[in-house]
Amino acid sequence: MEIFWEDCYSNLEGLFLAEESDVTNAIGRDCYLGEIAGKHSEVEGEIETGDITLVSDDADVIEKLRPFLPIGIDPLERVRYECFACGERLMAYEFDNLEEPICDYCKRK
Numbered sequence: 498m499e500i501f502w503e504d505c506y507s508n509l510e511g512l513f514l515a516e517e518s519d520v521t522n523a524i525g526r527d528c529y530l531g532e533i534a535g536k537h538s539e540v541e542g543e544i545e546t547g548d549i550t551l552v553s554d555d556a557d558v559i560e561k562l563r564p565f566l567p568i569g570i571d572p573l574e575r576v577r578y579e580c581f582a583c584g585e586r587l588m589a590y591e592f593d594n595l596e597e598p599i600c601d602y603c604k605r606k
């Protein structure tokens with residue numbers, strides 16, 4: 498299932514595609530957006546219930562919008578996960594498998 502969520506995080510907005518389970522998994526986690534609000538802004542905070550809302554799960558709507566997404570930020574790419582092996586905290590996109598996050602460094606060992 499794919500879903501559109503709208504995020505009103507720190508007055509930042511984004512329309513993005515996500516699996517419902519990934520959104521559920523991201524609630525309560527630290528999200529790091531870096532200098533998205535300007536140089537040295539270092540936007541960071543916890544994703545809370547209500548920050549992310551479902552816009553549409555209509556398959557036709559998703560197919561039409563897919564080429565244009567994400568619009569604005571995709572906070573799920575920026576959620577920090579802890580490596581199971583070394584405890585290093587890294588961005589979601591740096592892990593292949595979020596169910597069992599192992600960083601590249603530990604994988605190569």
Ligand SMILES: [Zn+2]
Nearest residue numbers: 580583600603
């Ligand atoms: Zn590691």
